[in-house]
Amino acid sequence: MPAELRRPARTFTIRQLCQEFGCTPRALRFYEDKGLIFPERDGMNRVYSYKDRARLQLILRGKRVGLALSEIGEILDLYELGDGCATQNAISLAKFRERIRALESQRRDIDMAVDVLQEACTRLESQLKQTRPDLLEQPVEAIRPRRPRPGEMRRAG
Amino acid sequence: MPAELRRPARTFTIRQLCQEFGCTPRALRFYEDKGLIFPERDGMNRVYSYKDRARLQLILRGKRVGLALSEIGEILDLYELGDGCATQNAISLAKFRERIRALESQRRDIDMAVDVLQEACTRLESQLKQTRPDLLEQPVEAIRPRRPRPGEMRRAG
DNA sequence: CTGGGTCTTGACGTTCACGTAAGGCCTTCT
């Protein structure tokens, strides 16, 4: 029983997807421009399928781990061609292997960064516990604006 | 026995650090502009200490996990102030906690991305094994240029 | 003392990933 029969052929408007994934219509149109996603049209309006939604999800995940849109595009392409074009697939394979290595190294970086931050947090906590225990456990906004830093971009306001 | 006595007070030129970490002089000067690093001077020339080198390492690691330079700056600042300025520290603490959560979520994304890529590799491998086993295990450059993709930026060549 | 190499400071250019109007089409509500 193919999936299309089980799933209602649900579609999404651009705004629905944006709300679900916390991005802007401009971003979706941009991804479309770049060939990462290609929704159907109802007249002029974009109509997104489940498949489009899945692609969007992969795009956003890819972005979050630091992939460029062009790289994400290469990955997504794989699921479109699947067969044929052997040399293209070989290129993809080599690139993907590189990517996997890069991601694994990146994960090590993350672990180190978390360690650094966690140690910093420990230090900060013990310090604050002695000086200003009232400020502990506050969300950022509840505390204060920040001081400017040397090379900070000037921003009118 | 403080560290300065055990370590030779070794210094680095801008180029040495660049070669070690694979970045450009322009980048180092840019980080300095942004207040992330502040080497001594010998006349006009920058002289980097071990401490500067450590900061640079943190900067690059931070970048690799997707932190903005401004965020990296906040983290580095912590190691400079250390004490005093309790509210500032409280802000840092809150931000760092947020950051840790973000990084952990990012690590999950990486794991998922690796899974996706690994599955893709498996598929590609089995396909290539049947069609073009000669192309397996090739590095990217050894294979072929790529086809253009729809929204590709035009680049004179 | 001329050339080469390495450093410096501007200052403008570039790429990426969008943001932000400006203006038009369509449907729906009042």
Place this chain on the structure above:
DNA sequence: AGAAGGCCTTACGTGAACGTCAAGACCCAG
């Protein structure tokens, strides 16, 4: 009928993170 609201395209603007000259200063070898 007309105003509101959602979608569209086109086009120019923007912030981050540098790249890329240009024009000097400094030092050393020949």
